[in-house]
Amino acid sequence: MIMYDIFIPDTGADRRRKMIGDYEEIQTIKELLHGSPQGLSITDISKQLHLHRTTAAKYLDMLQMKGDVDLRIMGTSKVYHPSRRVPASVLRSFYDGPFILFTTRLTVKDFSSDLAAYGIEGDITGVELTDKELSPLYDEAMTELCKRAVLGSFAEIDITTPDKKDQKNLHIRIIPVVFDDGRAGCAFLIQDVTDLAQARKEVEICEKELKIVSEDLNEFVFSCTPEGILKRVNHPFCVRMDRKPEELLGFPYEPVISHEDLERLSKMKQEITPTNPSQTISFKAIQPDGMMAFEEWTYRGIFTQDGKLSGYLAVGHDISREKHLEEQLNTFHASFEALVKQRTKEMRQANQDLMKEIARRERIERELLIIEAAFNHASDSILLFERSGRLWRANETSCRLLGYSKDEIAAISVFDINQEITPEIWEEMWEQAEQEPGISRVTSTHVRRDGTIIPVEVSRTFFTAGPMTLFCSIAREIR
Structure with a gap:
């Protein structure tokens, strides 16, 4: 009998199944090595995976050339372990x-x-x-x-x-x-990285300059991330917080203020944009010693070139003194306004009283004008003399009767008009009037300006007006 060897070629499906099998075995070897960091020999791997030593060695060579495993010679054995080459x-x-x-x-x-x-x-x-x-x-x-x-x-x-x-x-x-x-x-x-190193150097210089400037300021200065993690603080801020820099840096910071002020602060931060990078807020904060203080803070957003917010630079200062002065000023304003209202009310009342007085005086002036007109247009001569004998007032009728003008008659005395009255008689008349006041009628004479003496019938009386007492002579020429 003749025996023939029959050759059966591999199909594409067989090759794919073989490749999948190789891949799965390689992955299994990698997992096995990762589970044994100290390494495994070819014998260990072939036994655990039930592979032929030659097949295991081929797979390990492939993994070594890929950089997934390293080979270490230990005596006569080759030990393989995971690698990242x-x-x-x-x-x-x-x-x-x-x-x-x-x-x-x-x-x-x-x-x-x-x-x-x-x-x-x-x-x-x-x-x-x-x-x-x-x-x-x-x-x-x-x-x-x-x-x-x-x-x-x-x-x-x-x-x-x-x-x-x-x-x-x-x-x-x-x-x-x-x-x-x-x-x-x-x-x-x-x-x-020359450009990057130069940029970092410039950043370091800027940070040093910023630190020097911020340390010399009296204001509180800090920079933080968008989440509020402190990145830089100056000495006044550390004093305000009663903390050392290392106790603040790397930790979140949030002022101890009321819930309403926290909401205002959060809303203000949201309004900071590349086109509107700075916002200012003031609030009442609790200090580490428990005291209350008014503070004003300006937050400036720090943005990258693409407009992304990278943090905040905040500068604040204590405005408690200004606030107290403002409160005092408001109190003074309120007191001043109340005083102005009171004074305005009093002034209004005074103005009303003044208007009444003006009206009363206008009425008196009108009455005086009427009396003056009646005084000047009386048919008899009326002369008023002071105690010294000097003429105090004369009406127009007396000027015509005696031949004087108004200016001329103002310079004469009782002794010039009535030569019968001497200073002694004049003094007696005043003393008698104080004891027996009243009206007396006599026949006498008056001397005109041209020296002519005319007979007159005179009514004499003394009267007091306020602090002044006058002698009144009403004369009528006897024809």
Whole structure:
């Protein structure tokens, strides 16, 4: 009998099932290694997963080249443990910045072509880390960091290139890598942060200047995050809070004020925008010593270039004295207004009394005008004399009778008009009038201005008007 070997080709479905099986077994190996950080040998893995040693070794080689596992030789055994290495081939394909790849002996195995900007020129393959060709990027701490990276640890370092004319600030990440042959190494991922370093330096200078200025102020100053976490405080604020800076920084701050004032403060913060970055509020706050104080605060929003709120800068001061003065001033105003109202009322009453008095005087003046008219137009001569004998008043009839003008007659006396009356007789007449007041009628003579003597019939009397007593002579010419 002739036996024939029959060849049955793999179908596409068979290949897919095989690939899925390989993937599941590789994932199982990774999970197994993560559950055993101390590492497992090929024998351990093949026994636990019921795999052939060759299959397990193939899977481990694949994981090692991917950077998922590391190999450690312990005696005659190869022990595998989890790793986070980056495949060097992947790094070349997907990292677009400058880099240098080192072997386990810290010699250059590969590098990018854009290192000239950092002072490294030419082919540096095989150059050791400490050689002068790499001196622009070398720092004393790098050797130890690279050794750790070769063993699987990540590190980073900031350096400054030695070229003072074109000095650069570089941030170098040192990461563990694995080459295509499964050997370990490390890589420098170089990032130029000169602009960032300069910006940070300027920020530090600004922060120092702000700190110096804020410490010299009498006002309370603090900066905080949008959530109120304190980032910076000055000395007056620490004194106000009765706390040290380290007891305040990193903790949320909220003034001890009434619920209504807290709502006003929260609403005010919501109104702060890039176009309206500053708002001011005043409230009554409880101090650490339990005393009440009036405070006024100005909150200024700090925004990023895209308009996002990054925090607040708050400046406040105690306005208790101003508030007390304001309250006193309000009290004075109220008292003054009450006094003005009282004085206005009194003045209104005084004005009313004055108007009544004016009306009364106007009435008296009208009466006096009437009396004056009657006095001047009387048919008889009326002369009024003071006790000294001087003429006090004369009517128009007396001026016509005696031939004087009004101005002229004002200068004469009783002795000029009636020559029969001497100073002695005049004094007796006054004394007699004090004892026996009344009206007397006599026939006498008057002397005219031209010296003519005319006979007259005279009615004489004394009368008192207020503080003044006068002698009244009413004369009529006898024809």
